[in-house]
Amino acid sequence: MRTWLRCFLAAVLTTPISGLAGQDEPADFLIVNGNVYTADAAGRFAAALAIRGSRIAAVGERRDVERLQGPATRIIDARGGAVFPGFNDSHIHVVGGGLALGQVNLLDATTLEQIERKIRVFAAAHSEAPWVLGRGWYYAPFPGGLPVKEQLNALVPDRPAHMKCYDGHTSWVNSKALALAGITRDTPDPPNGIIVKDPTTGEPTESSKKQPKLSSKKFSRQ
Numbered sequence: 001m002r003t004w005l006r007c008f009l010a011a012v013l014t015t016p017i018s019g020l021a022g023q024d025e026p027a028d029f030l031i032v033n034g035n036v037y038t039a040d041a042a043g044r045f046a047a048a049l050a051i052r053g054s055r056i057a058a059v060g061e062r063r064d065v066e067r068l069q070g071p072a073t074r075i076i077d078a079r080g081g082a083v084f085p086g087f088n089d090s091h092i093h094v095v096g097g098g099l100a101l102g103q104v105n106l107l108d109a110t111t112l113e114q115i116e117r118k119i120r121v122f123a124a125a126h127s128e129a130p131w132v133l134g135r136g137w138y139y140a141p142f143p144g145g146l147p148v149k150e151q152l153n154a155l156v157p158d159r160p161a162h163m164k165c166y167d168g169h170t171s172w173v174n175s176k177a178l179a180l181a182g183i184t185r186d187t188p189d190p191p192n193g194i195i196v197k198d199p200t201t202g203e204p205t206e207s208s209k210k211q212p213k214l215s216s217k218k219f220s221r222q
Contacts, residue, residue, distance in 0.1 A: 026070025027052045032062050034078030049083065096135075096168075104134035107166060112141040119155045119163070132161040137172065139165065146196060147172045148205040178204055 027050035036046040036059055049059040050068045058065045069075070104122035109115040115137055123132045139145045152161050152174040160177035164170070173181075185202040189195055196205050 024068070025052065027057050027065070027068040027073050029074050029076060030065055030069055031076045031078055031083055032065070034081060034083040036083040039084075093168075100135045104132070104163075105136055106134055106138075106163065107136035109137065110141065115141060116151075116155055119152070119161075123156050123161070130159060131177075132156045132159060134161075134163040136166045137163055139170075146170070146205075148198075149174050149178065150205075 029051040030048065031051070032048040034047060034049075036049050038044045038046055038059060046059050046061065048062040048065045050057040050065040052068075058068055104118055106115055106118055109118050119132070119134060122134065126132065137147070147163075149172075152163065152172060155161070156174055160180055161174045162177050163172040165172070178184075183195060183204050185197065185204065187195055187204070197203060198205050
């Protein structure tokens with residue numbers, strides 16, 4: 001299946017790529033049959049480019065760059081896909097970020113009162129939604145560093161609610177969400193995660209999944 005971004009190039013760009021580099025050594029890669037964005041002032045598109053090491057050696061028509069083809073040169077057919085030079089992002093959540101636009105945004109809520117107000121207002125404004133979803137709460141506003149289900153029960157008593165924290169590693173849910181997920185005091189922790197439970201009753205207080213490198217203190221309930 002063709003996508004708009006069929007071919008992605010992450011190259012270290014130290015010089016403009018507005019033409020041939022003037023070097024005759026064979027290139028390591030040739031990308032052909034592409035829509036190569038040149039990133040120059042004119043915003044042109046070319047059909048092919050050559051890469052030598054971490055630099056773009058040539059960009060232009062296929063015949064222009066094929067003169068840099070050597071015995072060990074690898075040929076990559078972009079099949080009409082887009083090629084962006086020097087565009088490199090090692091960590092991005094496109095789908096999650098898009099979905100979050102339709103959820104309660106807690107990223108600018110720095111106090112417990114602000115968090116509660118934003119969730120309550122959002123739930124009231126979206127009474128038709130089967131779930132109340134949100135993203136972005138911080139640990140600091142909550143006593144002990146973590147929220148509990150009773151707090152979310154009070155804000156959203158009529159349907160399941162799920163609030164993901166700002167780093168994406170912890171989920172704060174209410175009782176209805178826990179029931180739908182089948183999470184009880186007897187549910188074991190998932191791989192690489194912890195279901196936070198009340199130390200006295202053993203009942204789950206939220207569903208929390210974190211990377212092992214983070215402090216276990218964040219999972220405890222005092």
